[in-house]
Amino acid sequence: MKDCLKVLLVASEAAPFIKSGGLGDVAGSLPKALRAQGVDVRVVIPRYMTVKEKEMYGVEYLGEFPVHLLWRTQQAKILVKPSEIPIYFIENNFYFGRGGLYGYGDDNERFAFFGKAVMDMMAMLDFYPDVIHCNDWQTGPVCMYLKEIYRKMIYYSRIKTLFTIHNLQYQGNFDKSTMELLGVPYYCYENGNVEFYGNVSYMKMGLMYADRISTVSQTYAKEIQTWQYGYGMDGILKSRKNVLSGIINGIDYVTNDPATDKRIQVHFDADHLEGKAENKRLLQERLGLEQRDVPIIGMITRLADQKGLDILSYVFDEMMCRDVQFVLLGTGENRFEYLFRSMEERYRGRVSANIFFDENLAQQIYAGSDMFLMPSLFEPCGLGQMFALRYGTVPIVRKTGGLADTIFQYSTETKEGNGFLFETYDGNGLLWALDQALAVYHQGKDEWQNVVKNAMASNYSWESSAREYIKLYESLRDGE
Structure with a gap:
């Protein structure tokens, strides 16, 4: 040396x-x-x-x-x-x-x-x-x-x-x-x-x-x-x-490997996605969500305006009018902690608000969710979207900072892209990107697996x- x-x-x-x-x-x-x-x-x-x-x-x-x-x-x-x-x-x-x-x-x-x-x-x-x-x-x-x-x-x-x-x-x-x-x-x-x-x-x-x-x-x-x-x-x-x-x-691709990660319950890879489906079922079971085939939107974040929670709060009820489930993990400002606890009460069986941090649960959310929401006002780099990609959970993000450098809009025509993006910082933009993702999800298993596999093929190792x-x-x- x-x-x-x-x-x-x-x-x-x-x-x-x-x-x-x-x-x-x-x-x-x-x-x-x-x-x-x-x-x-x-x-x-x-x-x-x-x-x-x-x-x-x-x-x-x-x-x-x-x-x-x-x-x-x-x-x-x-x-x-x-x-x-x-x-x-x-x-x-x-x-x-x-x-x-x-x-x-x-x-x-x-x-x-x-x-x-x-x-x-x-x-x-x-x-x-x-x-x-x-x-x-x-x-x-x-x-x-x-x-x-x-x-x-x-x-x-x-x-x-x-x-x-x-x-x-x-x-x-x-x-x-x-x-x-x-x-x-x-x-x-x-x-x-x-x-x-x-x-x-x-x-x-x-x-x-x-x-x-x-x-x-x-x-x-x-x-x-x-x-x-x-x-x-x-x-x-x-x-x-x-x-x-x-x-x-x-991110560390050795520690965060869905094929070997001891923090998740069922291992899987891009060629064996049935393991991801089982992680989804087990996540629903652990968090008391309805046990059915419905898109799960995951969010692991510090509860602050920077993370886009102000615009999410304005359109949360409208988002839940779609047939989706929502899982949150994180702590932060009291007003947002109260908001998500109240949403869990309002949408019992469809919303799970976990106002704490648990590393194992975080990995299970990455592994078991279908989509991962990051509607940030600004995001210098962001690691959540990289963890989500690694575990085949498709990011829905605002086009800013590191999110703009790592997530690319999926196209059903070219089959390219690893997620869904919006630019204008408001609730309508967030819902537009979510609807783009849901449209692909509801086109069928094969179409959705295209974007999932693209996500898992993204390489953001160190x-x-x-x-x-x-x-x-x-x-x-x-x-x-």
Whole structure:
């Protein structure tokens, strides 16, 4: 491994240790694909109190050092889980010994600590990567610290940074007083590198200080340069468009294989779809739905406006006028939790609202549903549609972000396409796409199996995306 590419992937979460969304999936899956292609990749995340204990077996203590933030000094303990891909944990109970990951009043201090600890950890380990791959606002300080402080040190001087935006809506914007906490010269604020409408923005730090920027689909890379999707950052992104790339995420095709997945009840593949039909029957049985041949629409999502639940709520009763069943899994805003619970009461035997998260049930919904609904207002990449495709569940999506890059309208004439799309963000558009899918479904088993097989033939594994990341890393290392 002496001359191979060296990458340190820095994130605030990573599966299977801890995850709250797509970032955790990416930080857990991408390193495996990079390592398979010969990259010396290592991962570092905080050691939260809620990290799954079973995943911490075999973790070793490497050492600790003090981290100074304004008047406060805290110890950073470095742990490692040795494996083909070493996973480092930065442990400090004052900052990370809490019940949740984010949303605390001192998140600015917590992730400033994390950023400094990452930088000092490399010296302790004597591991200096070619590229530090930072992810989302929580890692913005890493990009800034490297340029403003550590770049002056010889071993850090050649390190380059890639900053990946997973969701621009979450920016880590804090009070101006955060500048004192960070311990960098005040000109970083005055010259606009971190200032954002009178606040200090960790997202902007990443965008301004990183050598290259990426996001998780080509369409989203274009969308975030517009006022509609830029959340105030569109001007910054336009100014750096020459170093901005879009690389679609992938999913783990080994873990998520309907022929071997232990989380589903009956295994199947594209040539033996009777197993999928049995999963559908068992899903109906488990959730108390009517046991009959009727299209099941699945939805696994965070319950928020971004996911299109506002437009779905307007047309839900009209959707249920069609002969369909609807299965929801997810948690989020109280108003949507209440809505779907009330819909379950209204459509007893046809609607199942599961206001929690259960990984096994999620896989059974992917395996047992006929269609998978993602009517998102915006979707940087989306992983749900990829899981659905893998399990032969046909996506119905809005044409935005990564959904536009992975789902293609099915045509009964050409027999091409792997799903159904609508463009206008309203309930009528959603119903139009649903009706397109239902029309194909009711044409008969053979026609529907064409689109199901197309879905299962779609390939969104990490292999090709990892190659794109490697090209980016190499161009950074080689100074291109």
